Each structure stands twice: as structure tokens, then as C-alpha cells.
Amino acid sequence: MTSLLRISLARLRRRRARALLAAGGIAAAAAMLGAATTVAYSLGTGFDRAADRAGLPDAIAQFDEAPVDDVRPRVLALPNVREVSFRLEDGGVEVFSEGNYTRHAKVQGVREGRRGYAIVAGRDVRARGEVVLERGLEREWGVRLGDTVGLHEFRSDATLRVVGVAVTPDSVAFPLANGPRLYAHYEDVRDFMGERPGAVNIALVWVQNPALLDVTLAQARVASFGIAELRFVTREGIRSLIGQAAGIVIALLVAFSLVAVGAAVVMLAASAAADVQRRLASIGVLRTLGATPRAVAAGYALEAALVALPAGALGLAAGALAVGTPTERLLEALNELGPGIAIAWPLLGCLVGLVAIVAVTAAWPAWRAASRPPVETLAGADVVHVPGRARLGRGTLVSPTLRLGVRLALSRPARTAATIAVLAAAASVVLLILALAALLQRLESDPETVGKRYRLAVTAPAGAAAEIGRLPGVAGAAARYEVAAADSFALGESFTVVGFDGDHTRFEAPPLASGRRLDGEAEVEVGLGLAQALNLSPGATLAVQLPSGREVRYRVSGVVRALENEGRIAYVGAMRLRRAEPFLTPRIAVLLERGATKDSVAAELRAAGFFAEPVGGVTVQNGGFLDVLAALLRSLAGVIGLVCLYVLVQTLALTAQERRRAVAVLQTIGAARSQVAAVLAGSAFLVAAFGALAGIVLERLVVGPAASGLAASYVSLPLLAGARDAAIVTLGLAVLGLLAAAWVARTAVRRPIVAGLRED
Amino acid sequence: MTGDLGANAGRAPVVSAPLVSARGLVKSYGSGRAARRVLDEVDLDVAPGELLAVVGRSGSGKSTLLHLLGGLDRADAGSITVNGVRIESLSQAGLTELRRHQVGFVFQSFHLLPELSGFENVILPGRLAGDGTRAAARARSLIESLELGEAAARLPDTLSGGEQQRLAIARALVNDPALVLADEPTGNLDAESAAIVLGLLRRIAAGPRAVVLVTHDVEATALADRVIELRDGRPA
Numbered sequence A: 001m002t003s004l005l006r007i008s009l010a011r012l013r014r015r016r017a018r019a020l021l022a023a024g025g026i027a028a029a030a031a032m033l034g035a036a037t038t039v040a041y042s043l044g045t046g047f048d049r050a051a052d053r054a055g056l057p058d059a060i061a062q063f064d065e066a067p068v069d070d071v072r073p074r075v076l077a078l079p080n081v082r083e084v085s086f087r088l089e090d091g092g093v094e095v096f097s098e099g100n101y102t103r104h105a106k107v108q109g110v111r112e113g114r115r116g117y118a119i120v121a122g123r124d125v126r127a128r129g130e131v132v133l134e135r136g137l138e139r140e141w142g143v144r145l146g147d148t149v150g151l152h153e154f155r156s157d158a159t160l161r162v163v164g165v166a167v168t169p170d171s172v173a174f175p176l177a178n179g180p181r182l183y184a185h186y187e188d189v190r191d192f193m194g195e196r197p198g199a200v201n202i203a204l205v206w207v208q209n210p211a212l213l214d215v216t217l218a219q220a221r222v223a224s225f226g227i228a229e230l231r232f233v234t235r236e237g238i239r240s241l242i243g244q245a246a247g248i249v250i251a252l253l254v255a256f257s258l259v260a261v262g263a264a265v266v267m268l269a270a271s272a273a274a275d276v277q278r279r280l281a282s283i284g285v286l287r288t289l290g291a292t293p294r295a296v297a298a299g300y301a302l303e304a305a306l307v308a309l310p311a312g313a314l315g316l317a318a319g320a321l322a323v324g325t326p327t328e329r330l331l332e333a334l335n336e337l338g339p340g341i342a343i344a345w346p347l348l349g350c351l352v353g354l355v356a357i358v359a360v361t362a363a364w365p366a367w368r369a370a371s372r373p374p375v376e377t378l379a380g381a382d383v384v385h386v387p388g389r390a391r392l393g394r395g396t397l398v399s400p401t402l403r404l405g406v407r408l409a410l411s412r413p414a415r416t417a418a419t420i421a422v423l424a425a426a427a428s429v430v431l432l433i434l435a436l437a438a439l440l441q442r443l444e445s446d447p448e449t450v451g452k453r454y455r456l457a458v459t460a461p462a463g464a465a466a467e468i469g470r471l472p473g474v475a476g477a478a479a480r481y482e483v484a485a486a487d488s489f490a491l492g493e494s495f496t497v498v499g500f501d502g503d504h505t506r507f508e509a510p511p512l513a514s515g516r517r518l519d520g521e522a523e524v525e526v527g528l529g530l531a532q533a534l535n536l537s538p539g540a541t542l543a544v545q546l547p548s549g550r551e552v553r554y555r556v557s558g559v560v561r562a563l564e565n566e567g568r569i570a571y572v573g574a575m576r577l578r579r580a581e582p583f584l585t586p587r588i589a590v591l592l593e594r595g596a597t598k599d600s601v602a603a604e605l606r607a608a609g610f611f612a613e614p615v616g617g618v619t620v621q622n623g624g625f626l627d628v629l630a631a632l633l634r635s636l637a638g639v640i641g642l643v644c645l646y647v648l649v650q651t652l653a654l655t656a657q658e659r660r661r662a663v664a665v666l667q668t669i670g671a672a673r674s675q676v677a678a679v680l681a682g683s684a685f686l687v688a689a690f691g692a693l694a695g696i697v698l699e700r701l702v703v704g705p706a707a708s709g710l711a712a713s714y715v716s717l718p719l720l721a722g723a724r725d726a727a728i729v730t731l732g733l734a735v736l737g738l739l740a741a742a743w744v745a746r747t748a749v750r751r752p753i754v755a756g757l758r759e760d
Numbered sequence B: 001m002t003g004d005l006g007a008n009a010g011r012a013p014v015v016s017a018p019l020v021s022a023r024g025l026v027k028s029y030g031s032g033r034a035a036r037r038v039l040d041e042v043d044l045d046v047a048p049g050e051l052l053a054v055v056g057r058s059g060s061g062k063s064t065l066l067h068l069l070g071g072l073d074r075a076d077a078g079s080i081t082v083n084g085v086r087i088e089s090l091s092q093a094g095l096t097e098l099r100r101h102q103v104g105f106v107f108q109s110f111h112l113l114p115e116l117s118g119f120e121n122v123i124l125p126g127r128l129a130g131d132g133t134r135a136a137a138r139a140r141s142l143i144e145s146l147e148l149g150e151a152a153a154r155l156p157d158t159l160s161g162g163e164q165q166r167l168a169i170a171r172a173l174v175n176d177p178a179l180v181l182a183d184e185p186t187g188n189l190d191a192e193s194a195a196i197v198l199g200l201l202r203r204i205a206a207g208p209r210a211v212v213l214v215t216h217d218v219e220a221t222a223l224a225d226r227v228i229e230l231r232d233g234r235p236a
Helices: A002-014 A016-054 A068-076 A135-141 A186-193 A210-222 A235-278 A280-288 A293-333 A340-371 A374-380 A400-410 A413-445 A464-469 A528-534 A574-580 A598-607 A623-658 A660-668 A673-711 A723-748 A753-758 B062-069 B092-101 B118-128 B132-145 B161-173 B191-204 B218-223
Strands: A059-067 A081-097 A100-110 A118-122 A130-134 A148-153 A156-167 A181-185 A199-207 A231-234 A456-459 A474-487 A490-500 A512-515 A523-527 A541-545 A551-560 A569-573 A587-592 A612-614 B020-029 B036-046 B051-056 B077-082 B103-106 B179-183 B210-214 B226-231
Touching (some): A002 A016, A002 A293, A016 A293, A016 A340, A016 A623, A059 A210, A068 A081, A081 A186, A100 A186, A118 A135, A130 A135, A135 A156, A135 A293, A156 A181, A181 A186, A199 A210, A210 A231, A231 A235, A235 A340, A235 A490, A280 A293, A280 A340, A280 A374, A293 A340, A293 A623, A400 A413, A400 A673, A400 B118, A413 A623, A413 A673, A456 A598, A464 A474, A474 A574, A490 A528, A490 A574, A523 A528, A528 A551, A528 A569, A551 A569, A551 A574, A569 A574, A587 A598, A598 A612, A623 A660, A623 A723, A660 A673, A660 A753, B020 B062, B036 B062, B051 B062, B051 B218, B062 B077, B062 B179, B062 B210, B092 B103, B103 B161, B118 B132, B118 B161, B132 B161, B161 B179, B161 B191, B179 B191, B191 B210, B191 B218
Parallel strands (some): A100 A181, A130 A156, A490 A569, B051 B210, B051 B226, B103 B179, B179 B210
Antiparallel strands (some): A059 A199, A081 A100, A081 A199, A118 A156, A130 A181, A148 A156, A456 A587, A456 A612, A474 A490, A474 A541, A474 A587, A512 A551, A541 A551, B020 B036, B020 B077
């Protein structure tokens, strides 16, 4: 056994070039794995990491300003409450610094007690005149510690000095969020707002047992007499809130990463199998000398592991670095924290898994080969399977060198199939990325994607709908009411209630998953996300807790596949909703006539005295955010492209090595380097063409639907690549094939022709 | 010193400007103490229409000489002229052109490409030279004259050794080269097939074309116009 291991080590030392080639493949796969793991782990754990670091409360209660001495005893008297702290928040504040300006800022006055945010630079507020900025604002405006920030509102002005930068994962970051948040001394904010001493409007609540939070919140409702406009947001609710902005995107990326890991495993297995196939002769020799199949397999496993360990480590590090920056930027946009050194653990796990996979995939074919009679193994090493000629075209349209290359590839059907499988997996992932990018664009700009048929929205009284409906180019107009609510039996489960005057399906109609459309004011259509969260089905009752404190009960008529708010949405008739919430302000949804444009109708509306806003898709509104996503996807696509190039190079290098005599004969009868390259290109085109074709089929039938399902079970996402994407991937693989052929041919023709002729 | 050490009896000496002229050829393999000089100052002329047989023991440098004459390998020293072209100064592209148009090779192991049919193997040098149409006509003519009609449609591994070698000879001739180099062409053949192949080589060494034949076969030397024997890298 020891001697066999020694043989493996010696073989590794003597065949450095080949070991380097194998190491290159492993490094490429590891890079893909590292990139996927980094993205998946960072995004999958980003919220919890930031929430833990910030000490995010289990529930945040918002209410109209009330004396802290009145609120505190009531909160502390609630069951399960462990700790509470209070803030005074002012919204819609104008903030300016370093030539930048916004009028949507929220300034929170922090009192003693736990903060609920994490300081990532500088320090916390200690005295009056100091302010801590959220990280998004600091990055976007380039504000530094020690700079000043001006605040203005109505008759108040204040200038504060920046002493720290904080991250709070209870909302996405500025500028993805409309306005930034600033944390100042309580007394500064109170003075700025002109409030009475001790006034607060936010309570941060930490509980003993988060599983019993619902009970605590229900008790809070009972004990809230005298406190107006009480609203709760729970930690789970915040997770959902963040999800509104980017949840689907994150889930899709995690889904992509899983697919990418699968592709990496396929590639490693194919690479190892090809390597053993190349060494059949030496396996036969070892068996002839008396080695057992187990010992042969162990030797190959060790050799593979010795190559895989450094190559894998290098590749994983490279992959992680490649996507590290865009992932970090994405996390910043979501107000979440990067994993830091903690990413080392999953990457270490990947390395162990990778080395194990490489060792097993090397040992398995070696064991199978060694289990055959030695004479068969020895003979098998030199046998070149020649395909039947009937399977190949003899037309004169294709160059004879390309045709010969195709035949060379077909002479190794198992390897060719493995290569095609790897390329297909990679192609399907790239197609998924392209489909994802297209979907992101549609989600942002095309309201039809989220089931909205109206293109413009006007903030106006409900009575204006009739007038707007008569304007040229307008096919219909109706008042649309929207209000945040919670389930009466599970107050932590928040959702959005949408009420239309009249038939909502004319304006907004996500497809039905089950049941039927609502019929009358007593019924509701619920999104699949809400139905899953509350276990609702047609015929069930939905008890809606509105911000006013009133409860309205509806019978569920149907479940719809709504994308908005992660499917946590309920469509009802407007009349009953308005009775329960009389002060709701509607927006008029404007349906365009066929042929009318948004611009022309907006102009008509302007002329009539209405200001129209275009309707987008989901709440991802920020171009910068999409840029970050695009950069991330580009990094991943780049890594996959390199993997494809490696797979093609390795396949062709193996072909050139095994068919060295054929290459030498070609040179002997007058083939130039370009013609040798053309032969190899023929092999490359075969695997590239079939790889692309299989990749397209795989994406349409398996990867796309699987990623879509993983991303959002509550909606049908169109994640299928189009013809243009398929053409791009096919062309890309063909170009990579040409590059690989040129590279390998360059090396192959440098070898002495005479040496090639002597090969048998 | 010349390589013309003895003409084969019964053959008229060829009197013409040499098609191949080699002077002072030196080729060594290995380095340091393992270095071995395989060819040592060899001079050689081959005239048009001549069939030259090169004999010698294993390792005497016969095949190396053939490889140098055909531009498959480069000499350490000396010069070679083939059909008026000095090949030691040619680039790789120049050597490719030489092999494509001036030289045809026949090997002991035939070296037909197993993925191609007999006909496709024969026509391949013509297609590589970009002369597919003319090469096709010539390939058909050669196949017909060599009585390979049936073999041409089949893959090499289904053919006998004699058929494969005749296809290899047809392939060597398809671009109508001035020089045919045959390395032990009968080494893997039975006596009957060997006789056919040698007869063919005898026939093609005519007109402006010469054949250099490396062989151990006594029958082959009997057919040659001239025989040279290499011993320790030098003509004996």
C-alpha cells in the first residue's frame, strides 16, 4: 500500500504539466463553488447577522406622541417583555450636507437603553449636537466623521456633527429606501420637533420568548387605551418588509448558487473520470504487478486529493474574492452586514467537500478499471472506438478538418458526453442569469409582470375617477385604496389590503391559484404568500386588524399568485374598507386605451389638473441597486465562462494528447497549425453545440422552473430564457471552443512530429 | 565523401541532377553523457527516377535520415536540398509546404486515420493543400490503379495490412510529390502483400520522382537502383 502511495506521489512529480492542468480544472470549479457559496451564505445570513449585531428588537411599536412615563409602565407590565427602550422620530425632515439634499429623512432621538442599531464606524451619540448616520447615507453622500449635517423643518433648524455610522436592518438602506435615517440625541430631536419633555412615539421591545410574541402583542392591544395609531412591526415582519424590496432577487441568487454548485460537481466528476481513462495503461500495469483494486483506487484518491487541496483552496479564494465586492455592495444596499471572517467556515467546508469529491471521483473510475482483468485494462488503454460512418455527414459543405475533429470527439463517446453535460450545466446557469436579468428589468419597469394592468396612478379624491375616465386615451379609472394590516389572530403577520371601487380585475389581476374571484364586499382574494403564512384556503375566514384598531372579517373566495409584497396581499371591495378606515387616501388607477401612450395620457391629465405618476413593477426602484445586482451577476457569469473555457481546453488537450500520432500524421501530410486547430475546433464545436442545446433544454425544463420555484413559491415567475439569450450562449460557447482549439493546437504542433509518429 | 557506395547489380545507374542532395548531416539525441550521435557527417544524393534503399541495423540512423530528408525533423548540422529547395533554412510554415507538395510518406504502421474511410484518407493531403477537386480525381485514379475500389469505402480497421499500405501509398502520391519516403513499408506485411507494395514503389520511382526506402527486406534491396548501408551513423 505504501509503495503504491509512493508511486502516486512520484507520478505527480513527474507529470507536473498534467497535474497543473488538472489543478487548473479543480481551481476553476472551486472558483465557481467559492463564488456561489459566498453569494448564498452572505445573502442567506445577512439579515440575521445584521439583526443580531444590531440587537434588533423583537417588535417595534409606533404610535402617536405620548409621554414616556405613561407608556413605559404599560409596556413593562406586558407578559414576556424583557427590555424596552424609547425613541422620538420625526419624518419628512430636510437634511443637507456636502452639497447633497433630501427632504425625506427620518431623524430619531435616542434615549438611554438598548439602541437596536449597530455602530460600524465612529461611536454612538453621547451628547447633544451629535448625530449618527445610517451607512447608506454616509456612502451615498460621502459624508465623513466630523462633518456637519444640517436639518430643516418648518420653523426648525439644527446643525449636528457626525460622530458615527450605523446599520439598522429594519429597513433597506438609502438610497434604495426613499429617505435616510439619522440618530441624534433625544433632546435635540424633541427641541427640533417642538414636543413636550418625555414625548416618544417609538418603543423597541425585546421579549423573553420570541415564540410567544403574538400573545404579548395581543395583550399590548388590550393595554393600549389612550395611545393612538398603535402599529407593530415584528422582526419577522421586518424580514418580510426587506423582502418587498429584494427578497425575490436574493432568493433567486441563492437558487442560482445551488444550481452552480451542482454544475461544479458534475464538472469535477467528468474531469476525474477523463483523467483515469487516460491512465488505463498504468492501472493495467499496476494490476499486472499484483496491486489490488482497492490499493490502486487509494493511490489515485490520494494523488487527486494532493492536487485538489491547493488548487481547491486557491480557486475558492479566487471565487470568493471575485464576487466579494459586489456582494458586499448588495448587502450594504439592504442594510445588512457581510459575513467577514465567518465566510471562512463555509468555504472550508466547501474545500473539504471538494477534496472528498475529487478523491472519490478519481478513486471510483480507478477502482472500476482496476477491477477489470488486467489484460483488458491494458488493451483498453489503446483502443480507439471508431464511430460508424453512417452517423456522420459526408457533405462537402463542412470542412474535412472540422469533420475529422467531430469524428475524433465521437471516438471517445463517454468523455464527449461528460463534457457536453458540464457545458450544458454551465450554459443553463448562464441562461438562468440572463433570464434573471431580463426579469429584474421587467419587474422594475413593467407593471404587467406583477399583474397590474393600469399604467398611471393619480393622487386625487375618489370622485375624480369619473372625470379622469372620460379623458382621451383613458380606458377606465378607479379609486384604489391601500392599507397595511395584520391578522387579528397573529398580529406579527402583516400584509397589505388593497381595495378597489368596482371590479379590481380590470385594473389589477394576479392569476388565480385556486378558488374564484371575489364577489361582493364580504369576500377577499388573498395572495399565495399570505395564504401560506396563515394557512388560508377558499372558504376560510380572514380577520383583518386595521391601523385604526378596527377589525374586519372576510371570507376567502380565492387565492392569487401575487408577486407584490411577497404575496402577502389581500384584495377586497373598497366600500367596506372605507367604512372601517374612513381617512384612507386613494390613488386613481388609470387604464390606458389600446394605442394610447403613457406620455400622451399623462399630458391630458396634466391639462386637466392632475399629476400622474407612472406605475412600476415591484418596489425595487433604484437603478443603483440593479447595477449592483448586474455587477454580481456579471462576476458569476465571468467565473462560469472561465470554467467552460477550461473544460473545453482540457477536453481538447486530452484529445490532442491521446491522438498525438494522428496529429503527427496530419502534420506529416501537410497540415498547417491552423488546420490542426480546425480539427480540434471540430471537436470543440461538437461539444459546444450539443452543450448549448442541452443547456437550453435543461434551463427551460429543469433549472428555470426549479429556480423560479425556489425563489418564490407564492408566484409564477417567468424565468425562461428567450431566443436571443440562447443565441448569445451558443455563440459564446462557440467562441470559447475556437479559443480553446487555437490554444491547444499551438501546444500540439510544437511537439516533435517524429515523437508523435512513434506513439502507439 | 559521398553516400553512393554501391549500386544495385542489374540496374542502370541514374545519371541526372540530384533531386535530393544532403551534405554533412549530423543529428544527435540526448545530452551530456547520454548524448548519442545518430547521423555523423552523412552525404547523400538521390537522382530523379531512382529507388534508393537504405539498410542498416536498428539504431543505425536510417529512419532519422528519412525524417530529416522529409522535413519532419531538423538536422543539428549540414544541409539538405529537395527539388531545389534548401530545407534547413525553412520556417515551420515552409516545412509544411514542403511536406504538402514535395514529399510523400509511407510508414511501417501505415498511419491511416482510423476515423476516415480509405478514400477520405487518400484525399486528405489534397484537401489540406486546398486542392480538393483535383485531388479527388487523382485519388480515384490512384485507387483504381491500385485496385482499392472496395477498400476505399471502408474504415482502415476493417482492411488487411496490404490494403492499408496500398492506401497509404495512394495517400503519399495524391499531391504528386517529387520524393516518396518509405520507412519499413513491408515490416508489417505478409510476403505476398510485401511483394505487391515493393512492386508499387518500384513503379512509382520513375520520371521526375524518386523513392527513398528504408528497409531490412532483402527483396526490397534487390529491387532498388542503389543501396546504401548505414553503420554507426555513417555510410559503410
